[in-house]
Amino acid sequence: MVSAADLVYRHVKEQVLTGELEGGRMVSEGEIAATLTVSRTPVREAFLRLEVEGWLRLFPKRGALVVPVAPREIDEVLDARAVLETHALADVVGRPDDLATLVDALDGAMRVQQQAHDAGDLPAFAEADAEFHRLVADAGRNSLLAGFYRGLRERQQRMTAESVRGRGAAAAGVLAEHRALRDLVAAGDVEGFRRALVTHLDNTHRGGRTR
Structure with a gap:
């Protein structure tokens, strides 16, 4: 049986990851307690857990601040993703059957992401984005x-949600760049993939501006 504290934890964390609770916003125990129809005690417990994980910063008698994504965190996550995904592709290109399986999986992830985009479902879009890149890394x-x-998944999901919120053109750009990345994977072009991936990550999360 899921405890009230676990229920609150999952709810608030999901709101943070999907961008429903945006970085820099203050949220109160009372607000969450009323939304979920629970007492403040499990909310307090969940807030403490989320503070330990770095998602919230608590202020006595004021509530909790949703910790914004810091520029340094963006740089570190994107650098790590570029290195790991390129390394994974370099490994899988020597295994034609596995490479073909990866391409099929990427096609499936792109279909899900396109459906989410068409439905205007930002959380599902961000989740599908994370899945697309995870498939490459896991190959x-x-x-x-x-x-x-996989430890970066939650951070990249949140970053994508924040990057494309209210920017339909940005979301469409992500889809177009995923198709290009998929074609480079299918061609086994590791260096081309690396360059396109760096550009894709910059466009999505740095607005096309490298450091």
Whole structure:
């Protein structure tokens, strides 16, 4: 049975990851308690857990601040993603059957993302975006690197949601760039993929401006 504190934790974290609770916003225990029809005690417990994980910063008697995504965090996450995804592709290109399986999986992820875009479902769009890139990272045979990449999933999901919120052209651009990345994967073009991936990440999360 899921405890009230776990229910609150999952709800608030999902709101943060999808951008419904935007970075810099203050949220009160009372607000969440009223939304979920629970007492403030489980809300307080969930807030403390989310503070430990770095999603919230608590202020006594005022509530909790949704911690904004810091520029340095963006740079570090994007750098790590570019390195790990390129490394994974370099590994899988030597295995034609696995490469074909990866391309099929990327096609499926793009279909889901297109459907989310058409429906205006931003959380599903961001989730499908994270899945597309996870598929590439998991295609390599280094389980340690794949595990590290999965640890970035929540951060990249949140970053994507914030980057494309209210920007239909940005979301459409993500889809177009995913199609280009998919074609480079299918061609086994590791260097072309690396260059396109760096550009894609810059366009999505840095507005096309590298550091």
